[in-house]
Amino acid sequence: MTETMAGAAPADDIDLPPVRSPTVLGIRRETWPKILMPSTMGFLGLVLWEVLVSVNAVPHYILPGPLLIARTLWTDWGTLSGSLWITLQITGMALTVAVVLGVALSILFSLSKWVELSFFPYAVILQVTPIVSIAPLIIIWVDNTYLSLLICAWIVAFFPILSNTTTGLNSADHNLRNLFELYGATRWQTLRRLRLPAAMPYFLAGLRISGGLALIGAVVAEFVAGSGGVESGLAYRILESGYRLQIPRMFAALIMISMSGIVIFLAMSLITHLALRRWHESAIKREN
């Protein structure tokens, strides 16, 4: 008798990965309608908009047509791109700080029930207080515009990451925890090898929400700062254009904010997919 079992070949078969469906231009065939249908609808909508505006001779300080907006985007790119850069910087920094502090604090929460009991209610208060109502205070208290905007955006982006990661860290399988205990794992080993990986899907779901919220937080803070005459990012450009009745530019800035939001969402979705595609249900497509 050797060390191996007789009949070592397993009785049951492995699930084969689904057969890859044919692709057109590197994109799966069934994905094309998802791209083409909304694009066509969007294009038709723009054409209708342009036609209605020019047929009815709507003045461009009321509603500019898409062509004029596109032209403005091109001509004002110098000013607008500078503002875009500021808004993106604040968003990115706020999200980074939210991730670092959110994850660190949730680890602290998961290690000590007392810390969680003491601090979690305050995190909730921070979350439920509308940012518009505290932004003026922060802008008054903090001299540096950049820093005050950053704090506002951070407050909005922070909570989903904290709350989700805390839930995730506490959601590791009970039997797996017993197994770690059985093999004498240290707290640190259990955290690194069990609780952090188990928290990953939760954290990433929080990150996707926070990415969008960081942008909203940044824009709201810029509005508040802008109404006090402080120059900053894209939201300030919108305010300014509103005062000067430069409505095409207002639309251009609006489009840039929307586009930033979409890009942030896609980036977070991509990160989620890359991190989870090997193991988590949410990232796996099944054919059945």
Add this chain to the structure above:
Amino acid sequence: MSPQDAHGGAERAALRPLVELKRVEKRFSNGTLAVRDFNLAVGHHSFVSLLGPSGCGKSTVLRMVAGLGEPSRGTIDWPTSTDDAGGRPQREIGFVFQEPTLMPWATALANVRLPLDLQGVAKGEAEARAAEALAMVGLKGFERAFPRELSGGMKMRVSIARALVTNPRILLMDEPFAALDEITRFKLNNDLLELWQTQRWTIVFVTHSVFESVYLSERIVVMAARPGRVVADIAVDAPYPRGSAFRTTPVYNDWCRVVSQSLGHAMDE
């Protein structure tokens, strides 16, 4: 003939037990008395099944033996074990849960390697030993597979490999095959018996199946519920190796009848 055959497990256990539970009682914090006055001596290299209805505390007993939860009263001794630092022979226990309990984010190999990683075994050695354990349970070639890519039976094999990788003296199994279909279960039963006969561990196997306990064990401890206690200790006098043919022999049927009757009494009490 294997060394285990034709011995009454109960006799041998009395000589020099590997683990001995004396008057063990377990009361949960909510006041439920899960196990009362439980005495059991498990001999070296024996295959003992704990059989009983659900709620009879068989899993609780197994978990206490593993060191997951202290008894409220009584002692659990390891007379022949040299104590490690903590005084518990922790590293010599392999535990298999009812669910495969694998880490979904890790490959089969990484899952099996886990106990060695936690003990600080060097990476190269851990990999080699984990690969060997996977081969032992018939999963050579599946090292890189993720749990979701494996069938229920294969996941359970990974779980068994993980329990084996530390080379334990005692393997504690908590209804490991209960969730599998019968054909897969039969195959895993056979493979487990072969491994047991070549590796000579001690196995304590919790089950609620009369047939599974008779097929596998040298000795069956029948338990009754509320509170959990021992009602019968039956030495299954049938030789090893037991192959699939054993299931059709009169001896097997006789033992199944004896154990069923005993379990019936346990339910009536």
